[in-house]
Amino acid sequence: MVSEQESQAILARALAVANADEADAALISVDQNISRFANSNLHQNMSEISASLTLRVIVNGSMGVASTSSFDDEELAQTAELAREAARHSDPLQHFSGLYQDHEPVPQLATFDASTAGLSPMAKAHDLKVMFERGREAGVQFAGAYLTSAASVATSSSHGVQRYAQLTFVDATVIALRDGSSGYASRCARRASEVDILSLGEEATYKATLALGHNEELEPGAFDVILEPPALAEVLEWLNMIAFTGQAYEDGSSFFVGNLGKRLAGENITIADDATDPDFLPFPFDLEGLPKRRVPLIENGVIKGPVVDKAWADRLEMQPTANAWHLGSPEHGSAFHIDVAAGTATRDELIASTKLGIWVTRFNYVNGLLEPKSALMTGTTRDGTFLIRDGKVVARLPNLRWTQSLVEALTRVEGLTKERRRVATWFNMFGGTIAPTVKVRGWNFTGKSTS
């Protein structure tokens, strides 16, 4: 991590050589350790320290961006020249009113935990060794990854808006394997004390051994499904890319276009971007320096609007939503803290209410580009797919392919749990998804089982 003083000093040197009408810059430094294991063996162990600076300049209303991982004066000057050159060759941003220049206070959020930052690879290896030994006693082998990181994020602009935050993050994934069956468990948090790798091992083992030896197959068709948070999170990440971003809205491919204010989902569906929820993965500002706030995306089934960065907010005549996670990125706003409102049920109640259905732990390789206007997606299940009959889990199912319109599925959500879980994703160091387990009627399974 880079301290606030040092970060702001580097950013000040970058802005000093920007020589532009306006400029802003972000400096992100990450110190992370990732312990990967497979076959109950720690086979990859990585300690990565990185820092990068992105400088954005505005020249005659046009924007240019350049980034570097070296911060000496010569490199910063070259980076500034690259950014200015880009701006000189760009067209003026439509209706652009300038970079963010208010000095609103950012929310006070607990984002850093010193004990998490100090967790050593050695301590993690000791925990993994205990988990491996317990797995051997239970007849399972483990695969997974255990990441801890400490990062600093600093922004500064020629308008004097300066932000700084330190954040810690822990993300553990455990897959238990036994006799061709697998089970999955994952947790992420700002604090390592909230992620117990040994408990994850037990949860994954439970999933790997549940209904072991009771295997059934299903012909393709529509079935009620119970989707656990990792499964729901993966389709919501795609929904973000094809529907929530400023770019998807502006280019017309989002199903939000023409539907603002209309009820397209069930009344029990409320989805927001919310980095201010202390129970989620909080973060106080975006990289343009705007304070984070709760941004409704779908509220009680009604489409509210996309997330947009400052440039696209001006272009679309909207209010910026503080969702710029890369300066000058082509998404022009991305929902990095997808927050699905809870319901009132328990997972057991959802299962008990299902006459014939499928309980899905997680999805694999979802793709949401089939037909963006209906959010038609496809994917497969993995690491724990179970048959529910007459309210009881009666058998393991092989992995199944599904093809389903999410716009339709969101009208058929029959129940949501009160408990929600955080789910991380590989491309998002700031947040992820927090979601309940949901029950959806008539999920369309299209492919025969394969494994």
Added chain:
Amino acid sequence: MKPTRAQFEQALRSLRNPALRYADIRWTATHQQHVRVRNGEVDALSATVDRAVGVRVLIGNGWGFAATSHVSEEAILQTAQRALEVAAASNIASTADVVLSDIEPHVATWASAFEIDPWSIALEKKIEHLLAATEPMRGDHRIHQVSGDLSCYRQEKIFASTLGSYIDQTTTEMGGGIEAAALDGGEFQRRTYPNPFGGDYQAAGWEFIEKLDLPKKAPQIRDEAIALLAAPKAPAGRFDLIVGSSQLALQVHESCGHPTELDRAMGLEISLAGGSFLQPHMLGNFRYGSELVDIVADATIAGSIGSFAYDDDGVPAQRFHLIDKGMFVDYLTGRDTAPTIGRKSNGTVRAESAARIPIIRMTNINLEPGATPLAEIIADTKRGIYVETNKSWSIDDLRLNFQFGCEVAYEIENGKLGRLLRNPVYTGITPEFWRSCDAVGDRASWQIWGLPNCGKGDPLQTMRVAHGAPAARFRNVEMA
């Protein structure tokens, strides 16, 4: 800025641990420039430079890897010490013996070839080229968006190991493409050339962009995007399917390239990407495809982005069969995985930069051309579908059950291409699909496609790979 050989050797000498079995150190400087125009104006213009140093050590049976973006002499030495600490931690929970395949030390310098340095072309010219390529696609009210992309990439890399290797490699690449997006009511269609997601990529210079001739293709792409709006939906059911070169390249990537990665087969990538249905006991005796199916890994093809001289283990680039006349015969391997199947590394270990650990990656994984011209394959098809250009992709964690969507399809009736069809989606099971291959296009329909965004590893690494493929026909394939 580039570390000296003496600095590298000093860092390797600083690794004082009696149990040290092996160590290597890499430095990379990665330069990228991206230009994107949209609807007649510059939409994005960015430049990045990333430098990193990574040190990998093997202590006993524990691997340790440490990396930093600070590339000073002091930071390199500190990084080497961190790698030792991480390896010591690994030893606590390492339960498998690590065996490395033998390798000779190499001292070499290599650079990919280009005629016109991508960075020698002024930004104005790049922008003008894209505007000229996208302007012909505008004008019709149904064309909602047109865009064009140009990408320049250069990675300088130095590798040194305790075996005495010292290898300096530089790869230069260019990529580009155009896209038209049409919108009419609730129907949205995209058409791209030569490939989606930024186009096609080669280890080449500006001459590759001139060869693509984007402006010439623009009117056709516009017309096809508009025509797709009103085209009938591709039918569901079982059809004889002819898959065009670029789509078949992705099919090779997903259903042959990934499952032949030995680390996946060994379960080492299960936590994120998944495993493989191709297990070691199937080597040499599993019929993957029909006798017409020859799939080769070839890291030596000049001008392709999956090529290099030495991998990140310091093993020379190689050419070998993965699938030989339909039989599964080999994996992609590295020094620490090949011995588990009794073989030597075939040199496919790479990292996206020195900031990340090297893992098994595809190189150029190619379906070899057959003997039949594409026109003859079509003429020989009584009732079928022709599909081209990928739109969506999904495959299960063992690489068996796949589903691909394409930008366009055409009916084939009595040996002739017929109506344009929208939203074609085909699905299948990998070996069943490849075994149903009964015609492979000749060299004229064969093309190599650069794919600069293959994701694997945790943290995810984006690797630059490529696939050569002709068109080919598959019998009785399920269309969704």
